[in-house]
Amino acid sequence: MNETYFEQLEETLYHEQLPNGLEVYILPKKGFSKTFVTFSTKYGSIDREFIPLGKTEPVIVPDGIAHFLEHKMFEKEEGDVFQQFSEKGASANAFTSFTKTTYLFSSTDHVLDNTKTLLDFVQQPYFTEETVEKEKGIIGQEITMYDDQPDWRLYFGAIENMYKDHPVKIDIAGTIESIDKITADHLYECYNTFYHPSNMTVFVVGAVNPLEMMDFIKQDQAAKTFEAPQEIKRFFPTEQTNVAFSERSLQMDVQKPKVIYGIKATNTDISGEEMLNYELSMQVAIELLFGRTSAFYQDVYEKGLIDESYSADFSMEKGYGFTMIGSDTVNPEQLVEKIKQSIQSLAKEGQFTEEDLKRVTRKKIGFFLRALNSIEYIANQFTRYSFNDMNLFDVVPALENLKLEQVMQALESLKDEQTHTVFKVVPFEKNGNE
Amino acid sequence: MFQQFELAQGVKLYVRPTEQFKTINISFKWKQQLTEEQAAIRAVLANVLQYSNAEYETNADFRKRLDDLYGAVLYFDTGKKGAHHIFSLNAETVNDAYLSNEKVVDEVFNLLHTVLFKPRLVDGKFVDSIVTREKDQVVERIQSMYDDKTRYAQQRLLENIRPNHPASISANGTVKAVKAVTNEQLVAMHQTILTEDNLSIYVVGDVNVEEIKEKIASHFPFTARSTELSRDVEAAKVSTENGFLHEIQDMKQGKLHIAYRTPITFFSEEFPVMQMTNGILGGFSHSKIFMNVREKESMAYYASSSYASLYGLIFVLAGIDANLQEKAVKLIDEQLKTMQEGNITDLEINQTKSMLSNQLKEAMDSARAQIEIYDQYKELNESFTVEDWVAKWSTVTKEQISQMAQKIEKEFVYFLSGKEGAGNE
Numbered sequence: 114m115n116e117t118y119f120e121q122l123e124e125t126l127y128h129e130q131l132p133n134g135l136e137v138y139i140l141p142k143k144g145f146s147k148t149f150v151t152f153s154t155k156y157g158s159i160d161r162e163f164i165p166l167g168k169t170e171p172v173i174v175p176d177g178i179a180h181f182l183e184h185k186m187f188e189k190e191e192g193d194v195f196q197q198f199s200e201k202g203a204s205a206n207a208f209t210s211f212t213k214t215t216y217l218f219s220s221t222d223h224v225l226d227n228t229k230t231l232l233d234f235v236q237q238p239y240f241t242e243e244t245v246e247k248e249k250g251i252i253g254q255e256i257t258m259y260d261d262q263p264d265w266r267l268y269f270g271a272i273e274n275m276y277k278d279h280p281v282k283i284d285i286a287g288t289i290e291s292i293d294k295i296t297a298d299h300l301y302e303c304y305n306t307f308y309h310p311s312n313m314t315v316f317v318v319g320a321v322n323p324l325e326m327m328d329f330i331k332q333d334q335a336a337k338t339f340e341a342p343q344e345i346k347r348f349f350p351t352e353q354t355n356v357a358f359s360e361r362s363l364q365m366d367v368q369k370p371k372v373i374y375g376i377k378a379t380n381t382d383i384s385g386e387e388m389l390n391y392e393l394s395m396q397v398a399i400e401l402l403f404g405r406t407s408a409f410y411q412d413v414y415e416k417g418l419i420d421e422s423y424s425a426d427f428s429m430e431k432g433y434g435f436t437m438i439g440s441d442t443v444n445p446e447q448l449v450e451k452i453k454q455s456i457q458s459l460a461k462e463g464q465f466t467e468e469d470l471k472r473v474t475r476k477k478i479g480f481f482l483r484a485l486n487s488i489e490y491i492a493n494q495f496t497r498y499s500f501n502d503m504n505l506f507d508v509v510p511a512l513e514n515l516k517l518e519q520v521m522q523a524l525e526s527l528k529d530e531q532t533h534t535v536f537k538v539v540p541f542e543k544n545g546n547e
Numbered sequence: 548m549f550q551q552f553e554l555a556q557g558v559k560l561y562v563r564p565t566e567q568f569k570t571i572n573i574s575f576k577w578k579q580q581l582t583e584e585q586a587a588i589r590a591v592l593a594n595v596l597q598y599s600n601a602e603y604e605t606n607a608d609f610r611k612r613l614d615d616l617y618g619a620v621l622y623f624d625t626g627k628k629g630a631h632h633i634f635s636l637n638a639e640t641v642n643d644a645y646l647s648n649e650k651v652v653d654e655v656f657n658l659l660h661t662v663l664f665k666p667r668l669v670d671g672k673f674v675d676s677i678v679t680r681e682k683d684q685v686v687e688r689i690q691s692m693y694d695d696k697t698r699y700a701q702q703r704l705l706e707n708i709r710p711n712h713p714a715s716i717s718a719n720g721t722v723k724a725v726k727a728v729t730n731e732q733l734v735a736m737h738q739t740i741l742t743e744d745n746l747s748i749y750v751v752g753d754v755n756v757e758e759i760k761e762k763i764a765s766h767f768p769f770t771a772r773s774t775e776l777s778r779d780v781e782a783a784k785v786s787t788e789n790g791f792l793h794e795i796q797d798m799k800q801g802k803l804h805i806a807y808r809t810p811i812t813f814f815s816e817e818f819p820v821m822q823m824t825n826g827i828l829g830g831f832s833h834s835k836i837f838m839n840v841r842e843k844e845s846m847a848y849y850a851s852s853s854y855a856s857l858y859g860l861i862f863v864l865a866g867i868d869a870n871l872q873e874k875a876v877k878l879i880d881e882q883l884k885t886m887q888e889g890n891i892t893d894l895e896i897n898q899t900k901s902m903l904s905n906q907l908k909e910a911m912d913s914a915r916a917q918i919e920i921y922d923q924y925k926e927l928n929e930s931f932t933v934e935d936w937v938a939k940w941s942t943v944t945k946e947q948i949s950q951m952a953q954k955i956e957k958e959f960v961y962f963l964s965g966k967e968g969a970g971n972e
Contacts, residue, residue, distance in 0.1 A: 251841060
């Protein structure tokens, strides 16, 4: 078992890769009463084209299948797994993103029993045509619920505007029509390909004895048999640099227009240290240009062009990434104009100083230290970093070493208008509604 | 859980020294009776004080100062608890121990003093342009609820069952009340908060209790004020026996919100039993409503119940197909009825006990949750501990739960959906 001590943070991380390929990380936290255990596979909604385990030809599976599979993992021949977790006082959950699926529980008692339940239910699939059919009603309601959420539609509208071919533009849950095509055979095919231990990570954080927990997981895995690991072949279309649509909008029953100004990232086929530095430079750049202490923010706030819903972020995974600046606004056109001006004004040299950089990195370091109080934050973020060959605990030193020229370079990359898009959700025309 | 000190009459300090967190959390909570007019004034005041003060002219200047202090968090907020409106000032700062040679904590105390005691006043009034803009911001916050269909449906339900009552009055007031707020009212409310409102101050983190006591006393010279507010929530004014309302918006899903009343409140002897009862009915993913409405009938993605104990209300929420409203209500009615008839298994009782105690113990892993939970439970007992409360659930029996279920009465069904008979279009 490897042991890494992060002196500044006073945290010790334990790690081991098991013979079957499973990565196990354990982070004990003093003074906490609960333990959070996550079990994740590097498999999300964008993995729709791949060569199934033991086959030679690629297949394309129905949209929404990774999420559908996540739902179905909880049902077993003997009943619902939630029942077992409840009996041992554990809150269990799962979520599917573009790139990963995570199963988790948190509990203050019976941690080893609950860990056993988690490992077993994720590693023992049980799908029948009947249970698959039954789930379509539940997921159909989940899709409908998201359809009625203007902020979700806005977010996805902006992504659809940016991406022409990459599957990140497809809603994680799929559509009512696409999930209707899903069968038990599809689920087994995806399960067998992506749920091999060599494609998965267990992360444990909280009130835990690391040696005892590592032994427990090792014994559990040693008692189970798996096929030999095989490299997973996934296929992604080549995505153009320019956005697919420069402007579109959607009418919904909302009281005020909502807008996102999206900027498609161009340098996303990276991982590890390169990704960490690029991501942090972009985040710092966005904070400087569009954060709450920026001249831009001050201006649009005082003009009443934004409200408390305002946000400006950069996010990425391997293969895609974007900046989004968004708000509910009475005047989307004017807000968009202000955003454009702010990016164009970057031409002026030396707009940001070392002092600005220092202030923003301090803010981000403070945010990070606060976030380390949250077991949920650590559990959710750690695996994301690890799947991209980064370490969550490298964030503080990387921020401390960030150079102004890296940030200026990131700002420079925002300028190309061919990578910009606007998506709006607007109220229905007055006469049509009442 | 917390060490207590009375700093002045009506001003109490609660400190919890712990090495659990890398930060220090500070919270001031000023309490007053909840009315629409006062809530509106307090919500606008929170925004105005947040925006600027005598030392930092613009919000950007103020935020830059916070960023320099390792992104210290400092914000005003408004909320409600039972019959009371809570005006709060909260801060979270990195503990100096994790930084080399910095004195961040003292600086945060200075900033807290500034935002409270040094408002930006011109001729004894706040800056008019700021007041106007912040009123707009609060109005927009209230209006944005319309876009969140679940929150909107819940608010419509409350307005129908408890109009002009603390259960339905928002901590932001109403659009109309916010628009009517004047600069003079804001100045007067600021004084009321400083000198008249009942105040609780909380500090959680790796702190020295005597030092903190000293710091609070020297930075915030709060004087004596009246001690106790009536905690009684007025009885419902209108009877909405078997009420039903279906409203239409342009949307796809049906939002079903059902209200039940019960004489058992947070202050009742039977409160822990009612927590168990709600847990079995719909509080968790092993509960009757989830198991039947979602798992058995596949009618919903979410289906649950919640217990608003300060108001003696229970709500059941489910997102369903617009055509299945009647079927869903019938199914939910059956779950309550079967509990009233005593059909409760030992497994359900054990699961619910485990989940309730896990929930409460887990909450202790967040400093803010420690403050919120203690702030509520201290009303029952100032020496509240998690262990004592968990013990109360452990002795609850099936018979008690069944009796509690009999004290739950359906009052109103609210349904928000797209056009009726969707699919005909």
